[in-house]
Amino acid sequence: MDFRLQEYLEEGVEYILKDSIRACLKNPKESKYLLKFSRYARNATKTRQKFSEKGKNIPVFLIASITSSCNLHCTGCYSRANDACNDDDPLNQLSADDWQDIFKQARDLGISFIVLAGGEPMLREDVILKASEYPEILFPIFTNGTMLNEDYLKLFDDNRNLVPILSIEGNEEVTDSRRGKGVYAKLIESMKVMKKNNIIFGASLTFTKGNLTHLLSKEYINQLHDLGCKVLFFIEYVPMSENTMELAPSDRERELLQNELDCLRREYEDMLFMSFPGDEKESGGCLAAGRGFFHINSHGGAEPCPASPYSDINVKDTSLLEALDSKLFKSLRDGGILMDEHEGGCVLFEHKDEVERILNE
Numbered sequence: 001m002d003f004r005l006q007e008y009l010e011e012g013v014e015y016i017l018k019d020s021i022r023a024c025l026k027n028p029k030e031s032k033y034l035l036k037f038s039r040y041a042r043n044a045t046k047t048r049q050k051f052s053e054k055g056k057n058i059p060v061f062l063i064a065s066i067t068s069s070c071n072l073h074c075t076g077c078y079s080r081a082n083d084a085c086n087d088d089d090p091l092n093q094l095s096a097d098d099w100q101d102i103f104k105q106a107r108d109l110g111i112s113f114i115v116l117a118g119g120e121p122m123l124r125e126d127v128i129l130k131a132s133e134y135p136e137i138l139f140p141i142f143t144n145g146t147m148l149n150e151d152y153l154k155l156f157d158d159n160r161n162l163v164p165i166l167s168i169e170g171n172e173e174v175t176d177s178r179r180g181k182g183v184y185a186k187l188i189e190s191m192k193v194m195k196k197n198n199i200i201f202g203a204s205l206t207f208t209k210g211n212l213t214h215l216l217s218k219e220y221i222n223q224l225h226d227l228g229c230k231v232l233f234f235i236e237y238v239p240m241s242e243n244t245m246e247l248a249p250s251d252r253e254r255e256l257l258q259n260e261l262d263c264l265r266r267e268y269e270d271m272l273f274m275s276f277p278g279d280e281k282e283s284g285g286c287l288a289a290g291r292g293f294f295h296i297n298s299h300g301g302a303e304p305c306p307a308s309p310y311s312d313i314n315v316k317d318t319s320l321l322e323a324l325d326s327k328l329f330k331s332l333r334d335g336g337i338l339m340d341e342h343e344g345g346c347v348l349f350e351h352k353d354e355v356e357r358i359l360n361e
Contacts, residue, residue: 023270030160030200040112040136065079067090070119116140120147146183165201203229204235205234232272236254308346311326
């Protein structure tokens with residue numbers, strides 16, 4: 001295990017907490033929770049360090065796709081491309097109690113952040129209610145923003161470990177062209193309602209070679225700031241076919257993003273700016289397969305990453321700790337694939353034939 005990696009991850013957690021508290025100083029309810037969560041996070045760090053001493057690397061983040069259903073049909077959706085999301089009635093999906101057990105195991109391992117994704121996660125209010133019972137874990141909920149109602153507003157207000165992150169592509173024309181007519185208007189309305197009710201929320205921006213300059217423009221950042229966004233996630237576009245490889249960001253776009261984010265963090269002290277997967281050079285390679293995060297699909301399969309839908313183990317049959325040491329995960333971590341150079345988007349996508357070979361072996 002790479003101790004430098006552990007230091008890198010712990011520094012990342014400290015940075016997130018520091019900037020989160022700074023961004024929420026004017027929201028007493030949120031500030032109170034974040035101060036409490038910072039204590040939980042310090043305890044989680046000690047827990048991960050104990051596992052590290054035993055030769056077990058526990059990631060800080062878990063991505064949980066809690067449903068395969070979605071009410072939208074967004075162009076280029078990797079979940080639909082991988083058939084992880086479809087319009088069929090869900091079969092053999094994890095129950096709310098299954099997810100509660102996963103959340104409990106994650107807490108006991110020292111995992112501090114669980115991203116709730118889908119499909120559309122807000123279709124699973126039963127699971128989100130279970131998540132609210134674990135204040136030791138911060139749950140960003142990556143949602144299309146069309147399902148906000150009074151029940152969810154109250155749930156988010158009462159449980160500050162639940163943070164809705166609304167996916168938006170840019171302006172109305174661009175957003176609706178990908179997500180469907182009228183979606184942009186619903187997103188903006190949801191943001192206004194949450195701002196009015198002092199609910200902390202963020203936005204998820206998928207960036208490509210073509211749109212990064214617009215997403216980083218002062219005009220666009222100011223618009224989201226004025227709407228009340230406290231967190232901006234810049235998500236690197238992952239191509240799902242050879243035909244869209246040209247859209248994937250290169251090192252040039254990644255360097256531009258990191259430089260601009262440094263400037264934005266200084267200028268907007270009441271916002272938190274993050275990128276995913278982040279600077280792979282600084283972190284010694286891709287953080288998937290349990291190095292820094294891993295993914296559980298809606299059926300319980302433990303996968304390296306949502307964009308790499310391969311699994312040789314299911315958390316229905318084993319523990320999270322055992323899943324992190326699956327043959328596939330260990331082969332990817334030890335075999336050097338995660339540290340390989342790649343053109344853009346995703347190293348596991350570019351090496352998918354090799355990943356499939358390892359899985360079949």
